[in-house]
Amino acid sequence: MKVYIHTDIEGTAGWVFYAKFADQGPMNVAHIERMNRLLTGEVAAAARASLDSGADEVWVNDAHGPCYNVLFEELPRQCQIIHGRAGHFDGWLSCFDSTADALVCTGQHAMAGTPHAVCSHSMWHVNGDAVRLSEATMAAALAGYHSVPCVCVSGDDRVCAEVREKIPRAEAVTVKWGIAAQNARSLMPQEACERIYDGVCAGLTRRQEIPPLVIPGPYRLNISDRDPGKMILPKDVEGEDFWETVHRALNRTGYGHYGEDATDDGSFRWPPDKTER
Numbered sequence: 001m002k003v004y005i006h007t008d009i010e011g012t013a014g015w016v017f018y019a020k021f022a023d024q025g026p027m028n029v030a031h032i033e034r035m036n037r038l039l040t041g042e043v044a045a046a047a048r049a050s051l052d053s054g055a056d057e058v059w060v061n062d063a064h065g066p067c068y069n070v071l072f073e074e075l076p077r078q079c080q081i082i083h084g085r086a087g088h089f090d091g092w093l094s095c096f097d098s099t100a101d102a103l104v105c106t107g108q109h110a111m112a113g114t115p116h117a118v119c120s121h122s123m124w125h126v127n128g129d130a131v132r133l134s135e136a137t138m139a140a141a142l143a144g145y146h147s148v149p150c151v152c153v154s155g156d157d158r159v160c161a162e163v164r165e166k167i168p169r170a171e172a173v174t175v176k177w178g179i180a181a182q183n184a185r186s187l188m189p190q191e192a193c194e195r196i197y198d199g200v201c202a203g204l205t206r207r208q209e210i211p212p213l214v215i216p217g218p219y220r221l222n223i224s225d226r227d228p229g230k231m232i233l234p235k236d237v238e239g240e241d242f243w244e245t246v247h248r249a250l251n252r253t254g255y256g257h258y259g260e261d262a263t264d265d266g267s268f269r270w271p272p273d274k275t276e277r
Contacts, residue, residue, distance in 0.1 A: 001050075001053075001054050001055045001056060001057070001101045001102070001204075002055065002056070002057040002058075002059070002099055002100050002101050002102075003050040003055045003057070003058050003059070003100070003101065003102050003103075003104060003204065004059045004061065004093070004096055004100045004102070004103050004104070004143075004148075005043060005046050005047060005050070005058065005059065005060045005061065005103075005104045005105075005106060006061045006063055006093060006103060006104070006105045006106075006139045007039065007043050007060065007061060007062055007063055007064060007069075007070065007105075007106050007107050008063060008064045008105075008106070008107040008108050008109065008135060008136075008155075009035060009036075009039045009064040009065070009069060009107045010064075010107065010108075010109035010118060010119040010121075010155075011106070011107040011108040011109045011118070011136075011154060011155025011156050011159060011175070011176075012035065012038050012039050012042055012106075012107040012175070012192075013038065013042070013175035013176050013186045013187045013188070013189055013191075013192035014035070014038045014176075014186050014189060014192075015035055015038065015039075015107075015118070015119070015176075016118060016119070016182050016183060016184050016186075017119070017182040018119065019031045019032045019035070036069045036070070036071060037071065038189055039064070039069055039070060039106075039107055040069075040070050040071040040072075040074050040075070041074075041189055041192075041193050042106045042107060042154065042175075042189075042192060042193055042196050043060060043070055043075065043106055043107075044074055044075050044076065044193075045193035045194070045196045045197045045200075046104050046106050046152070046154075046196055046197070046200045047060065047075055047076050047078075047079050048076060048197060049196070049197040049198075049199075049200035049201045049204070050104065050200060050204065051076055051078055052201065053200070053201050053204040053205065054204070055078075055101075055204070056078075057078075057080070058076070058078055058079045058080070059079070059080050059081075059082060059095065059100075060072070060075065060079055060080070060081045060082065061081075061082045061083075061093065061094055061095075061096075062081060062082065062083035063092070063094075064107070066085070067083050067084055067085065068083050068084065068085070070083065082094050082095055092138075092139070092142065092246070092247065092250060093139060093142045093143065096142065096143065096146065096148075097146055098146040098147060098148065100143070100146070100148050101148065101207065102148065102149060102150075102151045102203070102204055102207045103139065103140060103143040103148055103149065103150040103151065104150075104151060104152045104153075104200055104203070105136050105139055105140070105150060105152070105153045105154070105155075106153075106154045106155075106196065107154065107155060108134070108135065108136035108153050108154065108155035108159045109121070109122075109134070109135070109136075109155055109156060109159055110134060110155075110156060110158035110159045110162065110178075111123040111124075111132060111133070111134035111135075111159075111162070111228070112224050112225060112226055112227065112228040113227070113228035113229075114158045115158075116158070116178040116179060116180060117156060117158035117159070117178045117181075118156045118158075118176065118178045118181070118182070118183075118184045119181065119182065120158065120181070121225055121226050122134065122135050122223070122224070122225060123223070123224045123228050124138050124221065124222075124223055124246075125221065125222045125223065125224065125231070125236075126215060126219065126220070126221055127219065127220050128220060131215060133215075134159055134162055136153050136155065136159050136162070136163060137162060137163065137166050137167070137213065138246070140153075140163075140166075140167055140170075140212075140213040141213045141214070141215050141242070142242075142243060142246060143212065143213070144212035144213040144214045144215070145214070145242045145243045146212075146243075147212050148212055149167075149170070149207055149210040149211065149212045149213075150163075150167055150170055150210070150212075150213060151170055151171060151200070151203030151204055151206070151207050151210050152170060152171040152172075152173065152196075152199045152200045152202070152203035152204075153167075153170060153171070153172050153173070154172075154173040154174075154175055154192075154195075154196045154199065155173075155174070155175065156174065156175070156176050156177065156178050156184065157174045157176070157177045157178060158178055160172035160173070160174045166213060167210070167211075167213050169206070169209055169210045169211070170203060170210050171199040171200070171202050171203040172199075173195050173196050173198075173199035175187050175192040175195065175196070176192075215242060217239075217240055217241075217242060218238070218239065218240050219237075219238065219239050219240070219242055219245045220236045220237070220238050221236060221237045221238075221239075221245055221246065221249045222235075222236045222237070222249070223249060223253060232253050233249065233252055233253065237249040237252065
Protein backbone atom coordinates (compact mmCIF):
# COMPACT_ATOMS: atom_id res chain seq x y z
CA MET A 1 0.00 0.00 0.00
CA LYS A 2 1.24 3.46 -0.96
CA VAL A 3 0.15 6.44 1.15
CA TYR A 4 0.70 10.02 0.05
CA ILE A 5 0.79 12.65 2.85
CA HIS A 6 0.10 16.20 1.71
CA THR A 7 1.19 18.74 4.33
CA ASP A 8 0.49 22.33 5.25
CA ILE A 9 1.28 24.18 8.47
CA GLU A 10 -1.49 26.63 9.39
CA GLY A 11 -3.71 23.82 10.68
CA THR A 12 -1.04 22.42 12.99
CA ALA A 13 -1.83 22.35 16.71
CA GLY A 14 -0.16 25.37 18.33
CA TRP A 15 0.03 27.49 15.17
CA VAL A 16 -1.83 30.81 15.33
CA PHE A 17 0.19 33.34 13.31
CA TYR A 18 2.65 33.68 10.47
CA ALA A 19 6.35 34.29 10.67
CA LYS A 20 8.00 36.91 8.48
CA PHE A 21 10.46 35.11 6.27
CA ALA A 22 12.39 38.28 5.51
CA ASP A 23 12.96 38.90 9.23
CA GLN A 24 16.12 37.17 10.45
CA GLY A 25 15.73 38.38 14.03
CA PRO A 26 16.16 35.71 16.70
CA MET A 27 12.53 35.73 17.85
CA ASN A 28 11.22 35.29 14.33
CA VAL A 29 13.74 32.57 13.42
CA ALA A 30 12.92 30.74 16.65
CA HIS A 31 9.21 30.92 15.78
CA ILE A 32 9.79 29.39 12.35
CA GLU A 33 11.89 26.60 13.83
CA ARG A 34 9.33 25.92 16.55
CA MET A 35 6.40 25.72 14.14
CA ASN A 36 8.40 23.44 11.85
CA ARG A 37 8.99 21.08 14.76
CA LEU A 38 5.27 21.00 15.52
CA LEU A 39 4.50 20.39 11.84
CA THR A 40 7.05 17.58 11.70
CA GLY A 41 5.58 15.88 14.75
CA GLU A 42 2.14 15.68 13.14
CA VAL A 43 3.53 14.48 9.81
CA ALA A 44 5.58 11.83 11.60
CA ALA A 45 2.45 10.66 13.45
CA ALA A 46 0.59 10.29 10.14
CA ALA A 47 3.56 8.45 8.64
CA ARG A 48 3.81 6.02 11.57
CA ALA A 49 0.09 5.36 11.35
CA SER A 50 0.42 4.64 7.63
CA LEU A 51 3.25 2.18 8.19
CA ASP A 52 1.47 0.50 11.09
CA SER A 53 -1.62 0.15 8.87
CA GLY A 54 0.32 -1.79 6.26
CA ALA A 55 1.84 0.84 3.98
CA ASP A 56 5.10 -0.16 2.36
CA GLU A 57 5.52 3.27 0.73
CA VAL A 58 4.88 6.64 2.38
CA TRP A 59 5.47 9.76 0.32
CA VAL A 60 5.42 13.13 2.11
CA ASN A 61 4.76 16.32 0.16
CA ASP A 62 6.22 19.34 1.99
CA ALA A 63 3.81 21.85 0.47
CA HIS A 64 3.74 24.90 2.76
CA GLY A 65 5.36 28.17 1.72
CA PRO A 66 9.02 27.49 0.95
CA CYS A 67 8.29 23.75 0.62
CA TYR A 68 11.26 23.06 2.89
CA ASN A 69 9.71 22.96 6.34
CA VAL A 70 9.52 19.34 7.45
CA LEU A 71 12.47 18.13 9.53
CA PHE A 72 12.65 15.04 7.39
CA GLU A 73 15.43 13.44 9.42
CA GLU A 74 12.81 12.95 12.13
CA LEU A 75 10.44 10.97 9.89
CA PRO A 76 10.39 7.15 9.75
CA ARG A 77 13.16 5.82 7.54
CA GLN A 78 10.65 4.20 5.17
CA CYS A 79 9.36 7.62 4.04
CA GLN A 80 10.30 9.55 0.95
CA ILE A 81 9.91 13.33 0.93
CA ILE A 82 9.06 15.68 -1.92
CA HIS A 83 10.40 19.15 -1.21
CA GLY A 84 12.36 22.01 -2.67
CA ARG A 85 12.09 25.63 -3.62
CA ALA A 86 8.49 26.77 -3.82
CA GLY A 87 7.23 27.68 -7.27
CA HIS A 88 9.87 25.60 -9.03
CA PHE A 89 7.92 22.38 -9.33
CA ASP A 90 4.33 21.17 -9.32
CA GLY A 91 3.96 21.56 -5.56
CA TRP A 92 0.29 20.68 -5.59
CA LEU A 93 0.40 16.92 -5.13
CA SER A 94 3.74 16.71 -6.89
CA CYS A 95 4.49 13.23 -8.28
CA PHE A 96 0.96 12.08 -7.41
CA ASP A 97 -0.72 9.54 -9.64
CA SER A 98 -3.02 6.52 -9.55
CA THR A 99 -0.33 4.31 -7.98
CA ALA A 100 -1.23 5.87 -4.62
CA ASP A 101 -3.80 4.00 -2.55
CA ALA A 102 -4.78 6.85 -0.24
CA LEU A 103 -4.26 10.55 0.41
CA VAL A 104 -3.75 11.96 3.91
CA CYS A 105 -3.66 15.73 4.57
CA THR A 106 -2.13 17.23 7.72
CA GLY A 107 -1.93 20.80 9.02
CA GLN A 108 -4.84 22.04 6.91
CA HIS A 109 -6.62 25.40 7.27
CA ALA A 110 -10.02 26.72 6.25
CA MET A 111 -10.70 28.52 3.00
CA ALA A 112 -10.60 32.29 2.62
CA GLY A 113 -13.30 34.24 4.44
CA THR A 114 -14.26 31.49 6.90
CA PRO A 115 -15.40 33.19 10.12
CA HIS A 116 -13.24 32.56 13.20
CA ALA A 117 -10.91 30.19 11.35
CA VAL A 118 -7.18 30.28 12.09
CA CYS A 119 -5.16 31.94 9.31
CA SER A 120 -7.83 31.16 6.73
CA HIS A 121 -6.83 31.86 3.16
CA SER A 122 -7.03 30.49 -0.37
CA MET A 123 -10.29 29.54 -2.05
CA TRP A 124 -10.78 27.74 -5.33
CA HIS A 125 -13.82 29.05 -7.18
CA VAL A 126 -15.12 26.30 -9.46
CA ASN A 127 -17.67 26.98 -12.21
CA GLY A 128 -18.73 30.38 -10.95
CA ASP A 129 -18.82 29.34 -7.29
CA ALA A 130 -20.98 26.29 -7.94
CA VAL A 131 -18.25 24.62 -5.87
CA ARG A 132 -15.82 26.26 -3.46
CA LEU A 133 -12.76 24.36 -2.32
CA SER A 134 -10.15 24.95 0.35
CA GLU A 135 -6.58 23.80 -0.21
CA ALA A 136 -7.49 20.59 1.65
CA THR A 137 -10.50 19.70 -0.46
CA MET A 138 -8.70 20.76 -3.65
CA ALA A 139 -5.97 18.25 -2.75
CA ALA A 140 -8.70 15.66 -2.21
CA ALA A 141 -10.26 16.53 -5.58
CA LEU A 142 -6.88 16.21 -7.34
CA ALA A 143 -6.49 12.78 -5.75
CA GLY A 144 -10.05 11.98 -6.80
CA TYR A 145 -9.09 12.74 -10.39
CA HIS A 146 -6.86 9.67 -10.10
CA SER A 147 -9.64 7.70 -8.33
CA VAL A 148 -7.72 7.85 -5.03
CA PRO A 149 -9.64 8.61 -1.81
CA CYS A 150 -8.66 11.20 0.77
CA VAL A 151 -8.99 9.16 3.95
CA CYS A 152 -7.96 11.62 6.68
CA VAL A 153 -7.54 15.38 7.12
CA SER A 154 -6.26 17.16 10.23
CA GLY A 155 -6.53 20.84 11.01
CA ASP A 156 -8.75 23.37 12.75
CA ASP A 157 -12.46 22.85 13.39
CA ARG A 158 -13.53 24.93 10.37
CA VAL A 159 -11.63 22.95 7.74
CA CYS A 160 -12.73 19.71 9.41
CA ALA A 161 -16.36 20.86 9.08
CA GLU A 162 -15.82 21.40 5.34
CA VAL A 163 -14.25 17.96 4.97
CA ARG A 164 -17.16 16.32 6.80
CA GLU A 165 -19.56 18.05 4.43
CA LYS A 166 -17.76 17.17 1.18
CA ILE A 167 -16.13 13.84 2.12
CA PRO A 168 -18.40 12.61 4.92
CA ARG A 169 -16.81 9.18 5.26
CA ALA A 170 -13.27 10.51 5.60
CA GLU A 171 -11.70 11.00 9.02
CA ALA A 172 -11.51 14.66 10.06
CA VAL A 173 -9.20 15.21 13.03
CA THR A 174 -9.66 18.54 14.81
CA VAL A 175 -6.51 19.64 16.63
CA LYS A 176 -7.61 23.19 17.46
CA TRP A 177 -10.69 25.39 17.55
CA GLY A 178 -10.62 28.84 16.01
CA ILE A 179 -11.43 31.89 18.10
CA ALA A 180 -10.30 34.58 15.64
CA ALA A 181 -7.97 34.89 12.67
CA GLN A 182 -4.87 34.51 14.86
CA ASN A 183 -6.29 32.98 18.04
CA ALA A 184 -7.24 29.42 18.86
CA ARG A 185 -7.88 26.87 21.58
CA SER A 186 -5.41 24.13 20.77
CA LEU A 187 -4.57 20.62 21.83
CA MET A 188 -1.12 19.95 23.18
CA PRO A 189 1.22 18.52 20.52
CA GLN A 190 1.37 15.01 22.00
CA GLU A 191 -2.42 14.74 22.13
CA ALA A 192 -2.76 16.15 18.61
CA CYS A 193 -0.28 13.61 17.26
CA GLU A 194 -2.07 10.74 18.98
CA ARG A 195 -5.40 11.80 17.49
CA ILE A 196 -3.85 12.14 14.05
CA TYR A 197 -2.31 8.69 14.40
CA ASP A 198 -5.68 7.20 15.32
CA GLY A 199 -7.47 9.08 12.53
CA VAL A 200 -5.05 7.96 9.85
CA CYS A 201 -5.26 4.34 11.04
CA ALA A 202 -9.07 4.49 10.98
CA GLY A 203 -9.17 6.12 7.55
CA LEU A 204 -6.76 3.63 6.01
CA THR A 205 -8.68 0.71 7.51
CA ARG A 206 -11.84 2.00 5.79
CA ARG A 207 -10.19 3.36 2.65
CA GLN A 208 -12.26 1.22 0.30
CA GLU A 209 -15.43 2.61 1.88
CA ILE A 210 -14.43 6.24 1.25
CA PRO A 211 -15.34 7.44 -2.25
CA PRO A 212 -12.85 9.70 -4.02
CA LEU A 213 -13.91 13.34 -4.26
CA VAL A 214 -14.67 13.94 -7.93
CA ILE A 215 -15.66 17.35 -9.29
CA PRO A 216 -17.69 16.99 -12.52
CA GLY A 217 -16.56 19.00 -15.54
CA PRO A 218 -16.17 20.93 -17.72
CA TYR A 219 -14.25 23.36 -15.53
CA ARG A 220 -13.96 27.09 -15.05
CA LEU A 221 -11.53 27.99 -12.26
CA ASN A 222 -10.30 31.01 -10.37
CA ILE A 223 -8.54 31.53 -7.04
CA SER A 224 -8.77 34.04 -4.21
CA ASP A 225 -6.32 34.46 -1.37
CA ARG A 226 -7.32 36.47 1.77
CA ASP A 227 -10.38 38.20 0.32
CA PRO A 228 -12.78 35.62 -1.18
CA GLY A 229 -14.34 38.30 -3.35
CA LYS A 230 -11.08 39.30 -5.03
CA MET A 231 -9.90 36.96 -7.77
CA ILE A 232 -6.17 36.48 -8.33
CA LEU A 233 -6.53 35.67 -12.02
CA PRO A 234 -7.80 38.37 -14.40
CA LYS A 235 -10.09 35.80 -16.03
CA ASP A 236 -11.18 32.26 -15.29
CA VAL A 237 -9.18 29.33 -16.61
CA GLU A 238 -11.30 26.84 -18.54
CA GLY A 239 -10.72 23.23 -19.50
CA GLU A 240 -12.09 19.70 -19.76
CA ASP A 241 -9.36 17.90 -17.80
CA PHE A 242 -9.42 18.71 -14.08
CA TRP A 243 -5.75 18.04 -13.27
CA GLU A 244 -4.47 19.96 -16.27
CA THR A 245 -6.85 22.87 -15.73
CA VAL A 246 -5.94 23.25 -12.04
CA HIS A 247 -2.22 23.30 -12.76
CA ARG A 248 -2.65 25.66 -15.69
CA ALA A 249 -4.47 28.01 -13.32
CA LEU A 250 -1.65 27.69 -10.78
CA ASN A 251 0.94 28.50 -13.43
CA ARG A 252 -0.86 31.77 -14.14
CA THR A 253 -0.62 32.86 -10.50
CA GLY A 254 3.17 32.63 -10.43
CA TYR A 255 2.94 30.04 -7.62
CA GLY A 256 3.84 27.07 -9.78
CA HIS A 257 5.64 25.87 -12.87
CA TYR A 258 3.85 22.62 -13.57
CA GLY A 259 5.37 20.84 -16.54
CA GLU A 260 8.40 23.14 -16.64
CA ASP A 261 12.02 22.80 -15.54
CA ALA A 262 12.01 26.21 -13.94
CA THR A 263 14.93 27.63 -11.99
CA ASP A 264 16.02 31.15 -11.23
CA ASP A 265 19.72 30.43 -11.47
CA GLY A 266 21.18 29.09 -14.69
CA SER A 267 24.29 27.88 -12.88
CA PHE A 268 22.27 24.91 -11.57
CA ARG A 269 21.33 23.68 -15.02
CA TRP A 270 23.57 22.20 -17.69
CA PRO A 271 24.07 23.43 -20.28
CA PRO A 272 23.58 26.85 -18.66
CA ASP A 273 20.93 29.21 -20.01
CA LYS A 274 22.69 32.55 -20.18
CA THR A 275 19.39 34.41 -20.54
CA GLU A 276 18.57 33.56 -16.90
CA ARG A 277 21.61 35.32 -15.44
